Each structure stands twice: as C-alpha cells, then as structure tokens.
Amino acid sequence: MISELDKLRNVWLLPHNKSVNNTELPQITFNDLTNSIISTGPFYYYVIDFYDMSLSHISPSIRDLHGFDPETVTFDDVLNAIHPDDQAFIAKAESTIADFFHKNIKREKLLKYKKCYNIRGRNASGGYTLFNHQALMLTLDSNGGYGKCLNIHTSIDHITSYNTYQYSLIGLNGEPSFMNINPDSTLQNTIKFSKxxxxxxxxxxxxxxxxxxxxxxxxxxxxxxxxxxxxxxxxxxxxxxxxxxxxxxxxxx
The missing domain is CATH 1.10.10.10 (Winged helix-like DNA-binding domain superfamily/Winged helix DNA-binding domain)
Incomplete structure (x- = not known):
C-alpha cells in the first residue's frame, strides 16, 4: 500500500509538474528572503530543487527547531518529520494546488503565488510543533515544470495549537489571493481578496x-x-x- 509521503512525492514527480532540466536559481539576497518571510515566530528556510530533490540555502535555525544538521539534512529528513496524521492533508493539498494551476491558470503564474498551510513537525526535543508552511516558487523550466522553490517554516505554537487543515494561495504583484481552501472543495467556495x-x-x-x-x-x-x-x-x-x-x-x- 502506498504511503501518504509517497503520494506527496508523486505529486511533484508527475510529468507536467517535475522539471525535466536543471534551472538556474536567481540571485537571492537577504532582503529578498526577509520580504518573502512572514515572521511571527522562530523560523527556518531552505530552497528545494524539484529537479533532483536537493536542498540548498538552508538556514542554521533548522538545527534549533528540528535538530537537523544544516550541512547534511535532506528533503526526506524534512518530510519524515511531518506528523503522520498531517501527511494525508498535505498530499491532498499539494495535489489540489498542482491540479488547479495546471488546469486553470497559466503555468508561469506559479511564480506569482505563495502557498501557505499549517503542519505539525517533529521538533528537536522529539515532540511536535505547529508550523506555518510558506512556499514560493523561484524557477520553472521551459515546459513549466517545477524548478527551485523557497520553503519557510515558522513556529506558531504561541499563536495557536489548532490546525485548520486548509491552505491559502497568496497572490503577489497584483494577483488575487484565495484564503482558507479545503482540499476537498473548489476555489469557487473560497474567500477571494482583491489586491x-x-x-x-x-x-x-x-x-x-x-x-x-x-x-x-x-x-x-x-x-x-x-x-x-x-x-x-x-x-x-x-x-x-x-x-x-x-x-x-x-x-x-
């Protein structure tokens, strides 16, 4: 039987999602990172390359929050730290988001949206912390396949311990935002804010x-x-x- 984490990996490996060639990462400055991060608590970030699932630009704070060595941590380490009860939601959310952009929006619009949802991740003490996950696609290949993506995880236990199991698509550069989307619903039933x-x-x-x-x-x-x-x-x-x-x-x- 396929695991929820394998279902999640498969979303990124679909032919219309996965990059078929390596993409060049744009120059990332500290200001670029801080402008992308909603910092409401301790956070860490990294860049995932969906071409080969490698990590780069890993912030040292991943050690404090997860106990991972930033020099050796892998994407599988991050995935395996997700609470087992949250894995099915994430797989469904990522599949819904990918399907929406593939069928309804020009592929290049992926670069103009930040996706957000909450997940529980195993912390350095062995317990679980509620994180706000933010993902900003940085590159696409010539076919619109996923290239490199900036992921930011912010601890929000001090704000809430309740996971809504909903995701949001935050529009950048004048794009509308879609809030509080249930993966089992359609975007027509979600909150849509104008610029x-x-x-x-x-x-x-x-x-x-x-x-x-x-x-x-x-x-x-x-x-x-x-x-x-x-x-x-x-x-x-x-x-x-x-x-x-x-x-x-x-x-x-």
Whole structure:
C-alpha cells in the first residue's frame, strides 16, 4: 500500500509538474528572503530543487527547531518529520494546488503565488510543533515544470495549537489571493481578496486607522471603510482582532 509521503512525492514527480532540466536559481539576497518571510515566530528556510530533490540555502535555525544538521539534512529528513496524521492533508493539498494551476491558470503564474498551510513537525526535543508552511516558487523550466522553490517554516505554537487543515494561495504583484481552501472543495467556495483589499488588510495589521490608510493608499475614507466592511464579511470575522489573527495563521500578513 502506498504511503501518504509517497503520494506527496508523486505529486511533484508527475510529468507536467517535475522539471525535466536543471534551472538556474536567481540571485537571492537577504532582503529578498526577509520580504518573502512572514515572521511571527522562530523560523527556518531552505530552497528545494524539484529537479533532483536537493536542498540548498538552508538556514542554521533548522538545527534549533528540528535538530537537523544544516550541512547534511535532506528533503526526506524534512518530510519524515511531518506528523503522520498531517501527511494525508498535505498530499491532498499539494495535489489540489498542482491540479488547479495546471488546469486553470497559466503555468508561469506559479511564480506569482505563495502557498501557505499549517503542519505539525517533529521538533528537536522529539515532540511536535505547529508550523506555518510558506512556499514560493523561484524557477520553472521551459515546459513549466517545477524548478527551485523557497520553503519557510515558522513556529506558531504561541499563536495557536489548532490546525485548520486548509491552505491559502497568496497572490503577489497584483494577483488575487484565495484564503482558507479545503482540499476537498473548489476555489469557487473560497474567500477571494482583491489586491486593494490585501493592501488595506496589511495596513490594518500595522495598526493604521481608516484615515491613515486612506492617506497611505491615496484613496478616500469612505472607500477604506467599504473595503474594511467587505474584508470582514468575506472572512466571516467578527472584528479586526479576529481577522488579523486568522490572516497571520494563514501567512497572508
């Protein structure tokens, strides 16, 4: 019987997903990394190359959080640290995401999205920690196959111990974001935020009031209030505090 981890590996090895040739990694600077990372707690990152499943650019903090030697850790080590009860969700989520981009969106759009979900990973003490997983595709091959991807895992135990078993697709460079997607549902039933709503949401997370947001985004107070109302209604949150907490959990802000 095929294991859940093998199902997960198979998603990345499908002919329309896997890169058939090596891809050149763009120059990654510290600023690039910090701009990509939603740091709400201790975190580590690495770059996975789906061409040969090798790791590079591994942050030393992987030792503190998992007990792995950054010089010798492999992708299988990271996968095997996933809680057994979370493996089926991750395999289904990754399969759903890959299928969505393959069938509904131009392949190059993969470079304009960050995928996020929560997973439990075995920590350095032998117990399990809840991590927010963020993945940003850095390269594709000439056929649109997966190349190199930046993965960031942030400990969020201090925020929540509850795993929603949902994923989010965070749009970059003006792309819409899809929030709180159940792998068994369709994107038509998910929360979809526009670029302007994301801009307003990020300002709310900074603690700005409606007038300050209007000044920063060069829009009217009335427009800001309309966006705030729409954001709360779409997210089904009772107040701003609940909204911000949920968005941090999902890696949106």
């Amino acid at each position: 302007r709503e994301i801009d307003v949401l990020k300002c709310m997370a900074e603690g700005l009031n409606s007038t300050e947001i209007a000044d920063k985004l060069f829009i009217s107070d009335l427009t800001v209030k309309k966006h705030r109302k729409n954001i709360l209604e779409k997210s089904e949150c009772k107040n701003t505090a609940q909204l911000i907490t949920n968005c941090v959990r999902q890696g949106l802000i």
